[in-house]
Amino acid sequence: MTKTKVKPEEIILSFQTKFPGGITQSRIERRTSGTMKTEFIHLWLHVDKKIFKEVVKHLFTFDPSPHFAVSSGYDLRDTIELVYHFSLFYGTRGDELSLNMTVALPKSDPVIETITDIIPGALIAEQEKQEMLGVKILGIPKDTRVFIADDFPKGIYPWRRDETGPEKLVRNLHEAEK
Amino acid sequence: MKTTSKTTYQIPIGPIHPALKEPVSFTFEIDGERIVNVDVHLGFVHRSIEWAGTKRNLVQLLYLAERICGICSYCHPMALALAVERASSIQVPDRAEYLRVIHAELERIGSHILWAGVAAHEIGFDSVLFLTWQIRETVLDLTEYLTGNRITKGITMIGGVRRDITPEMVPRIHETLQFLKSQMEKLHHVMLDDTTIQLRCRDCGVLTKEDALSLCAVGPTTRASGVRKDVRLDQPYFAFGDLDFDYITPDLLTSEVRGDVYDRIVVRLLEIKQSVDLIEQCLDRMPAGDIVAEPKITALLAALKKVTGEGIGRMEAPRGEVFHYVKLTGSDFPYYWKVRAPTYNNILPWVPMLLGQQIADIPIIAASIDPCMSCTNRVTIVHKSQPSMVDGEQLHRLSIEKTRRLLR
Amino acid sequence: MAKGLVKSFKKALWVYHINSGSCNGCDIEIIASLCPRYDIERFGIKMVGSPRHADVLLITGPVTRQMADKVKRAYEQMPDPKAVICVGNCGNTGDVFYESYNLVGPVDTILPVDVYVIGCPPRPENIIHGISKAWVKLETLETRP
Numbered sequence: 206m207t208k209t210k211v212k213p214e215e216i217i218l219s220f221q222t223k224f225p226g227g228i229t230q231s232r233i234e235r236r237t238s239g240t241m242k243t244e245f246i247h248l249w250l251h252v253d254k255k256i257f258k259e260v261v262k263h264l265f266t267f268d269p270s271p272h273f274a275v276s277s278g279y280d281l282r283d284t285i286e287l288v289y290h291f292s293l294f295y296g297t298r299g300d301e302l303s304l305n306m307t308v309a310l311p312k313s314d315p316v317i318e319t320i321t322d323i324i325p326g327a328l329i330a331e332q333e334k335q336e337m338l339g340v341k342i343l344g345i346p347k348d349t350r351v352f353i354a355d356d357f358p359k360g361i362y363p364w365r366r367d368e369t370g371p372e373k374l375v376r377n378l379h380e381a382e383k
Numbered sequence: 384m385k386t387t388s389k390t391t392y393q394i395p396i397g398p399i400h401p402a403l404k405e406p407v408s409f410t411f412e413i414d415g416e417r418i419v420n421v422d423v424h425l426g427f428v429h430r431s432i433e434w435a436g437t438k439r440n441l442v443q444l445l446y447l448a449e450r451i452c453g454i455c456s457y458c459h460p461m462a463l464a465l466a467v468e469r470a471s472s473i474q475v476p477d478r479a480e481y482l483r484v485i486h487a488e489l490e491r492i493g494s495h496i497l498w499a500g501v502a503a504h505e506i507g508f509d510s511v512l513f514l515t516w517q518i519r520e521t522v523l524d525l526t527e528y529l530t531g532n533r534i535t536k537g538i539t540m541i542g543g544v545r546r547d548i549t550p551e552m553v554p555r556i557h558e559t560l561q562f563l564k565s566q567m568e569k570l571h572h573v574m575l576d577d578t579t580i581q582l583r584c585r586d587c588g589v590l591t592k593e594d595a596l597s598l599c600a601v602g603p604t605t606r607a608s609g610v611r612k613d614v615r616l617d618q619p620y621f622a623f624g625d626l627d628f629d630y631i632t633p634d635l636l637t638s639e640v641r642g643d644v645y646d647r648i649v650v651r652l653l654e655i656k657q658s659v660d661l662i663e664q665c666l667d668r669m670p671a672g673d674i675v676a677e678p679k680i681t682a683l684l685a686a687l688k689k690v691t692g693e694g695i696g697r698m699e700a701p702r703g704e705v706f707h708y709v710k711l712t713g714s715d716f717p718y719y720w721k722v723r724a725p726t727y728n729n730i731l732p733w734v735p736m737l738l739g740q741q742i743a744d745i746p747i748i749a750a751s752i753d754p755c756m757s758c759t760n761r762v763t764i765v766h767k768s769q770p771s772m773v774d775g776e777q778l779h780r781l782s783i784e785k786t787r788r789l790l791r
Numbered sequence: 792m793a794k795g796l797v798k799s800f801k802k803a804l805w806v807y808h809i810n811s812g813s814c815n816g817c818d819i820e821i822i823a824s825l826c827p828r829y830d831i832e833r834f835g836i837k838m839v840g841s842p843r844h845a846d847v848l849l850i851t852g853p854v855t856r857q858m859a860d861k862v863k864r865a866y867e868q869m870p871d872p873k874a875v876i877c878v879g880n881c882g883n884t885g886d887v888f889y890e891s892y893n894l895v896g897p898v899d900t901i902l903p904v905d906v907y908v909i910g911c912p913p914r915p916e917n918i919i920h921g922i923s924k925a926w927v928k929l930e931t932l933e934t935r936p
Binding site: 239279295297 | 426477611629
Binding site for chain 2: 810812813814815816817818819820822823826827828840852853855857858881886887888890893894911912914
């Protein structure tokens with residue numbers, strides 16, 4: 206498997222030409238480690254919800270098998286932002302590039318398409334987003350809970366910061382009645 | 384009257400397991416002796432750590448992260464520290480980068496030796512369990528000597544580490560490494576040349592390279608399938624960029640990649656050797672200097688309080704890539720914290736590994752990814768709607784009986 | 792309670808271990824106490840794979856919502872006389888997991904705990920000490936009329 210490393214600037218440019226206006230923000234984070242100051246790159250993109258899946262498909266033009274680490278997600282009062290973490294060009298020393306894609310979803314309609322048909326390994330991460338943030342993943346192959354119990358009250362999403370958050374269920378173990 | 388009934392039956396396994404990690408529950412659909420379908424249920428150890436993390440300050444968070452997993456008690460706080468350092472642009476001193484490598488590799492040695500014992504136990508080879516855990520005790524002794532604790536090390540600090548390795552500590556480290564080297568040859572012989580282990584592990588629980596890639600497997604599980612993926616090399620963190628080492632795939636030893644349980648043993652044993660070598664390299668090359676960027680914790684917290692930004696921390700834990708994401712919004716507490724342990728990604732590869740295998744192979748295949756669960760217990764076999772209880776001991780016995788059968 | 796049990800416990804105390812959502816730190820220390828360095832099997836203390844065979848229940852972890860009823864069921868399956876040892880700070884008090892939406896612990900709100908072993912994780916010596924305390928409990932149970 207040969208992978209040709211592409212510069213982060215070229216990746217951003219390629220996305221911007223393919224999806225004009227779809228990449229709202231981009232940031233290249235360069236850091237070094239060790240005494241030899243080995244450089245590594247983290248790339249941060251903000252992607253429009255409508256083209257998100259096409260963008261993930263476009264990743265395959267750079268690397269035939271992009272590694273999907275996990276997706277994060279947080280509640281920003283009016284919107285819910287999901288961050289999909291990918292890594293490209295692994296397999297050669299020092300070449301790997303971390304690509305983080307942020308997608309904003311309106312809280313009134315938090316719906317996003319599944320990526321499990323292109324990256325099957327994303328299943329657990331998507332299930333987790335459904336139960337933790339109340340995001341609806343369209344076309345998810347297995348629509349069940351993974352981490353929280355089946356008898357956990359419906360309509361409560363642990364990572365939310367509004368009235369649907371878990372505050373009602375929280376208890377302090379130190380104050381337990383014996 | 385002739386009745387036709389379903390030929391397959393279901394075996395739920397779990398969630399109570401008498402040893403090691405997270406309770407996990409499986410439902411197997413069995414046709415005779417073969418597994419035709421697997422369903423994995425997680426979440427029995429969901430302690431709401433990520434939510435609780437948004438109510439602690441970043442230094443308190445390190446100690447919470449340490450208790451995500453008792454075996455990876457160094458990787459999780461360190462990955463969090465990496466994420467925070469990147470979000471806040473803290474520069475770690477060079478000496479601390481080397482010290483971090485030493486502790487990380489020491490943990491890897493301990494974890495892999497532990498795993499070798501557990502895997503041997505699963506196929507009924509208990510003497511190897513005791514042998515490996517005896518070797519592991521010397522690793523724990525060294526950990527205790529260097530950090531003060533056996534399991535939860537409490538060594539991580541944002542911007543460095545909390546304890547230095549002084550020159551008078553170095554001979555003791557070399558002594559343990561020499562002992563480990565001498566024991567590794569024995570362990571290689573016991574684990575790899577043994578006919579029983581070859582019969583049980585060869586071509587058992589195969590994960591193809593294609594599956595490993597598409598299911599995003601990480602760590603030794605994916606390397607045993609021939610995928611060159613190791614965060615230490617792909618994207619060097621700490622001082623790994625300065626050190627001399629390479630990807631470990633099973634073909635280094637056996638000149639072929641089969642992606643079975645045996646290959647996973649090979650990869651882990653080779654990695655122990657590699658880790659010993661890396662610690663030696665670090666001890667030789669370690670520069671003098673500070674061990675932490677900001678020694679005063681109050682000053683550190685005050686600085687972190689002003690930070691707005693996000694960062695990711697990735698580390699190669701013994702089981703694979705640990706991933707932490709942190710979002711800071713200029714307050715005492717992080718706005719959001721995401722933890723991704725390696726087993727999270729290695730759950731889905733279980734399915735192709737287990738399909739078509741026998742019931743007696745479940746323990747060793749389940750253990751082969753070094754998951755956060757190992758012994759299986761309390762199994763209910765529902766056969767023609769008449770439930771009969773089989774406990775973990777019986778499943779374990781089935782596994783041992785298969786070993787005996789093969790030996791005849 | 793039947794006489795003569797103490798004599799049998801002296802050489803054979805069987806222990807069953809449940810992880811109710813702990814981090815594994817305690818669990819590996821329990822295994823470590825079985826292994827050659829500490830070797831509690833020389834005292835006849837043995838880990839068994841089924842609660843039905845056990846005299847002592849070792850429980851680790853702060854008890855998650857999903858595990859609460861499973862822990863209770865395992866306890867109910869144990870024959871009398873039995874003792875419960877809670878290993879580790881998180882099972883005793885909640886410790887670092889003190890505040891949560893998914894925990895129903897500490898363990899003593901769910902099961903009657905006889906011995907509390909503190910430490911995060913406790914050293915194997917401490918776990919062995921806890922088991923020997925459980926021995927004392929089983930003995931006093933017998934001397935009681």
